[in-house]
Amino acid sequence: APSHTGTRTNYGDRGMSLEAELNESNQYYLTNGIAVIHKKPTPVQIVKVDYPRRSAATIKEAYFRHPSTTDYNGVYQGHYIDFDAKETKNKVSFPLKNFHEHQVEHLRACVQAGGIGFAIIRFTNEGDTFLLPASVLFKFWDNQANGGRKSIPRADIEASGYSIPFQLNPLVPYLSAVDSLIAKKK
Amino acid sequence: APSHTGTRTNYGDRGMSLEAELNESNQYYLTNGIAVIHKKPTPVQIVKVDYPRRSAATIKEAYFRHPSTTDYNGVYQGHYIDFDAKETKNKVSFPLKNFHEHQVEHLRACVQAGGIGFAIIRFTNEGDTFLLPASVLFKFWDNQANGGRKSIPRADIEASGYSIPFQLNPLVPYLSAVDSLIAKKK
Ligand SMILES: [Mg+2]
Ligand SMILES: [Mg+2]
Numbered sequence: 001a002p003s004h005t006g007t008r009t010n011y012g013d014r015g016m017s018l019e020a021e022l023n024e025s026n027q028y029y030l031t032n033g034i035a036v037i038h039k040k041p042t043p044v045q046i047v048k049v050d051y052p053r054r055s056a057a058t059i060k061e062a063y064f065r066h067p068s069t070t071d072y073n074g075v076y077q078g079h080y081i082d083f084d085a086k087e088t089k090n091k092v093s094f095p096l097k098n099f100h101e102h103q104v105e106h107l108r109a110c111v112q113a114g115g116i117g118f119a120i121i122r123f124t125n126e127g128d129t130f131l132l133p134a135s136v137l138f139k140f141w142d143n144q145a146n147g148g149r150k151s152i153p154r155a156d157i158e159a160s161g162y163s164i165p166f167q168l169n170p171l172v173p174y175l176s177a178v179d180s181l182i183a184k185k186k
Numbered sequence: 187a188p189s190h191t192g193t194r195t196n197y198g199d200r201g202m203s204l205e206a207e208l209n210e211s212n213q214y215y216l217t218n219g220i221a222v223i224h225k226k227p228t229p230v231q232i233v234k235v236d237y238p239r240r241s242a243a244t245i246k247e248a249y250f251r252h253p254s255t256t257d258y259n260g261v262y263q264g265h266y267i268d269f270d271a272k273e274t275k276n277k278v279s280f281p282l283k284n285f286h287e288h289q290v291e292h293l294r295a296c297v298q299a300g301g302i303g304f305a306i307i308r309f310t311n312e313g314d315t316f317l318l319p320a321s322v323l324f325k326f327w328d329n330q331a332n333g334g335r336k337s338i339p340r341a342d343i344e345a346s347g348y349s350i351p352f353q354l355n356p357l358v359p360y361l362s363a364v365d366s367l368i369a370k371k372k
Contacts, residue, residue, distance in 0.1 A: 036295045038255055041229035044245065059230065062245035069224055073259060075268070078300025080261035109222045114264025 018085050018122045018129070018172070022072065025170030029076075035175060037074030037081055043067050069106045070117075076175060079182060080115035082107060087122045093151035094121050096144055104141050107134045116181050120164070120174055121157060131177040132161040204271050204308045204315070204358070208258070211356030215262075221361060223260030223267055229253050255292045256303075262361060265368060266301035268293060273308045279337035280307050282330055290327050293320045302367050306350070306360055307343060316347040317363035 016024075019039070029035040048061035070084040084107075086098045099119075107117040117134035132152070140152045162177035202210075205225070215221040234247035256270040270293075272284045285305075293303040303320035318338070326338045348363035 030295065033295070033298060036292070036299050036301070041227040041251075041253075042232075043227035044230050044232075044248070046228075046230075056249055059245065059248035059250070062230070062248055063242055064245070065227075067227075075266035075296055075299045075301035078266065080264065080266040080301075082261070106222070109216065109219070110261055112219060113222050113261045115222070115261035115266075 018087050021171040022085055025172045028170035035076035037072055039071050068102055070103050082110040082115050082117045083120055085120045087124050089124055091125050093153045095151045129164040130157050130161040131164055131174055132157055136160045204273050207357040208271055211358045214356035221262035223258055225257050254288055256289050268296040268301050269304045269306055271306045273310050275310055277311050279339045281337045315350040316343050317350055317360050318343055318347040319367060322346045
């Protein structure tokens with residue numbers, strides 16, 4: 001319907017990245033006492049630091065390190081929450097190369113330890129956002145290792161994941177989908 | 187007893203910081219499928235990055251930012267775990283100035299959301315390490331704001347906290363104390 005498309009376009013026009021929208025959403029959840037979920041700082045290998053008098057220490061040489069975990073974690077209703085956010089320009093599938101092996105292994109360890117793991121995937125062309133349970137990601141990941149396809153079809157994400165509508169307060173209301181994951185866990 | 191003192195001295199002699207011992211312990215817990223708990227990267231404000239050809243991007247100017255959370259979090263038996271590690275040279279009490287307001291507020295928000303929060307405190311002179319439940323920290327923190335004492339007496343930490351023995355594999359077996367916190371929660 002035209003109005004639906006209109007809404008999508010509006011939000012797309014804001015030009016906010018998924019990450020920025022998630023950070024704003026997490027701030028909303030925190031301020032309202034709903035959940036405590038933060039993005040982790042970018043890991044940096046610090047090599048050289050200057051300590052000038054009367055002013056702040058300045059890092060003069062440092063390098064980006066590969067993160068050993070996902071970007072987001074925290075607590076919601078006592079549950080440990082762990083996820084990564086990924087955007088793709090692809091229309092019909094989500095390429096698995098957007099994930100690093102260590103991120104998938106980290107999610108696996110978290111789920112093994114009783115946490116709730118997932119990915120938040122946005123198809124930027126259409127502006128559609130989904131929560132994909134870690135179990136579905138693992139299935140496609142392991143299948144790829146055995147010669148299977150290198151991407152998850154959008155149809156599978158729609159079928160096995162949860163569509164996250166655009167709204168205000170919070171912009172990305174992904175905890176509603178997490179409610180469904182928690183209900184399934186019980 | 188002399189042998190006990192001897193053991194303490196041995197461990198002290200290793201010269202490992204509490205943080206290094208915790209990182210090793212967390213690696214043990216991870217490798218053995220017991221828990222997934224990581225130290226967060228140091229938050230850095232990146233100002234200038236060089237992208238030389240054929241080599242890694244080099245950060246040329248950056249500044250340390252104040253962390254908005256505690257240093258460690260993760261998942262153990264489905265429970266969200268959140269804590270900070272602090273060392274003090276004091277012998278009879280732990281000075282509250284070792285905590286920043288935002289760290290205490292973060293711990294409060296985590297506990298409010300159903301997580302398990304605490305501090306791991308080491309008295310470096312004696313080499314004794316304790317897990318102090320967040321609830322006890324909050325009591326002394328709020329009391330300080332109302333004109334109360336600026337430190338937590340070691341006697342109170344011994345009475346309301348859990349002594350963490352030195353051992354190998356892991357070096358700091360703090361999850362045994364967390365078991366007690368989980369049992370109390372039920
Ligand atoms: Mg990411
Ligand atoms: Mg610390």
